[in-house]
Amino acid sequence: MKEVQGKVAVITGAASGIGRGMAESFAAAGMKLVLADVDADRLRSVAVELTKAGAEVLPVATDVSRQDEVDELARRALDAFGAVHVVCNNAGVAHGGVPTWESTLQDWEWIVGVNLMGVVHGVRTFTPILLEQGEGQIVNTASMAGLLNPPNMGVYNVSKHAV
Secondary structure (H helix, E strand, O other), X not given: OOOOOOOEEEEEOOOOHHHHHHHHHHHHOOOEEEEEEOOHHHHHHHHHHHHHOOOOEEEEXXXXXXXXXXXXXXXXXXXXXXXXXXXXXXXXXXXXXXXXXXXXHHHHHHHHHHXXXXXXXXXXXXXXXXXXXXXXXXXXXXXXXXXXXXOOOHHHHHHHHHO
């Protein structure tokens, strides 16, 4: 996709970090934005800032670990803009400094749920939409932990290697 002016980008994890950076870059390029994050307050704040800067923004509080919420994100994007052109499965969480064997089952469920299953849900939901449109791109964020193994980041490393 060479021309992005007026195209629609969906970004998960958009309220901070890489996701927010993507949102700012895509807005500067003239894209319409559908921003998703589990932190609804921070998400609204980012949406207000980008709207004031001239971007067309739809914030959607979304827990990407839940397929039904990612499906709803897609419905809201299509209802608002009629198409989706770029999907950034970017949401990610971590806890550091904990050896793998000391990570709780809740740690595993949370981190794998967001980092891996969030990508799975995004791909499952948005790929059929992009195929039907005949255009679009999906970007899955894995981080350097998808290639390397920082110490005491076992659960995070597992999830990012899987992506």
